[in-house]
Amino acid sequence: MLDFATGRDDAANEVRLRVRELVESWKSAGRFEPRPDNWMRGFDPEFSAALAEQGLIGLTWPVEYGGAGRRNVDRLAATEELLRAGAPVAAHWMADRQIGPAVLRHGSEELRRELLPDMLAAKSVYCLGMSEPEAGSDLAAVRTTGREAPDGTFVIRGRKVWTTNAHRASHIYVLARTDPAERKHDGLSEFIIDMTSPGISVSPIPDLAGQHHFNEVVFDDVVVPAHRIVGRRGNGWKQVVEQLSFERGGPERVLSSYPLLDQILADNKTADESFDEEIGRIVARLAVLRRLANRVARRMDEGAAPVQEAATLKLLGNGFEQDLVDLARRVSAGSVGPDTLVGQALMAMPGFTIRGGAADVMLSLIARQEVVA
CATH class of the missing domain: 1.20.140.10 (Butyryl-CoA Dehydrogenase, subunit A, domain 3)
Structure with a gap:
């Protein structure tokens, strides 16, 4: 195995060793088998909970919200160790990598207090509702709509595809069109929706090996509280491009x-x-x-x-x-x-x-x- 130590960066190496010790203890006990692509396919809530117990989820999040207040460089050391071990981290990966930072950066105080604690404890599972049928990689070609109702809630209608682990998720991030606009990049908003909401249906999309981690998710007039918008209404494109830097x-x-x-x-x-x-x-x-x-x-x-x-x-x-x-x-x-x-x-x-x-x-x-x- 290659030496992944982070030069003279003692803080990053301390995190790296903590993760390595946990991984090795689970491997030696036969609790997981290393395999490629396990950050997406390896779903083990118990392993994610073990990381959470050691404060290894939300490493970069502010201490006031329960995070460790550490650097992204420290988190990089942790994720490198998990990935090179082929550890089963899919249960918390999206929340830790992407949704939590987006809520911290753009979400309201109410949304932060509501959602972040369960992310940090690996008690909630998030999936990403971005890709849509016939849109390919054109993320701005969003047809899913979010119509504002008279009571201030939003009604979501549309379809998302290739939604990894939607069948296991407690929440879904959704990019939807809330306002008509001449430019397709305008008028988009980001929502976080409970997967138990009435009107949501999930259908499996098996891969070439017959494995099930992809899904199609249909929203049939799903009602979402107004406070579940992430950031400013209509600012979704700018926010999602920024958010994708966490993903990519x-x-x-x-x-x-x-x-x-x-x-x-x-x-x-x-x-x-x-x-x-x-x-x-x-x-x-x-x-x-x-x-x-x-x-x-x-x-x-x-x-x-x-x-x-x-x-x-x-x-x-x-x-x-x-x-x-x-x-x-x-x-x-x-x-x-x-x-x-x-x-x-x-x-x-x-x-x-x-x-x-x-x-x-x-x-x-x-x-x-x-x-x-």
Whole structure:
């Protein structure tokens, strides 16, 4: 296993060791099996609760709301350890990575007090209602509507697809059109909705392996209290672009398949010298991508929303993961059954370049960077 220590950063390394000890205790007890893409597919509320008990969820959130008040660089150390161990973290990942920070940044005080405690305790599970049928990666092509009722509530109507773990979630984040606008990026608002609300139905979308983590979610006149809007009405596009930097700029865009690299490096039986150069290149690329992830985290610690840096990390990270899976397949010399790490990664790989935005979308975001002389 590669040394992931964070240089001379004692604070980050302290968090890293705490996570590593917890992970190793669970692995040695046989309580989970490392596997690729487990941040999305590995759903274990007990493991998430164990992290919460040690204060390892909400590391960057303010102490006044129950968080640890630490840096994004510290959280990066924690998430790297979880990802490279292939730990089952899907039960809390969306709340910790994305929804909690969005509520802290834009939500009302009422919304913070209502939702954050259960996120920190891993008692609530969040899914993301962004993608829609026939919209592809065009997130602004939202047809789901949020109509304001006379009593001040909002009535949500529409459909979302590829909604990971919606069948297990207690809450769903929804991007909906609340106001007509000439530009499709205007008039959008963000909501957080209880999945037990009348009018919500969830249908499974099995993947190529027959596994169920994707879903279609239908909203049939779902009533949502006005205080469940995140931020300002009609400001949803600006907020969601910022929020996606939390999603795209994390190490999960690089380390989803890390257990494969660990297997290649550790298994002497596959140490064919003909692969040495390729393995060296993969390890070098990983080092560069980890450095970029660290830059994204530091920019967030400065109060920025590093949209372009996050898009760059996702684009390059997707290519890295695909190449790693291909290398592992060739090194394994045919051992690619569905129960092997290689087989699991191959079945997950088609989604790498789509989730969080397709490559063309990332290139568009990167192209908008300001050139500094």
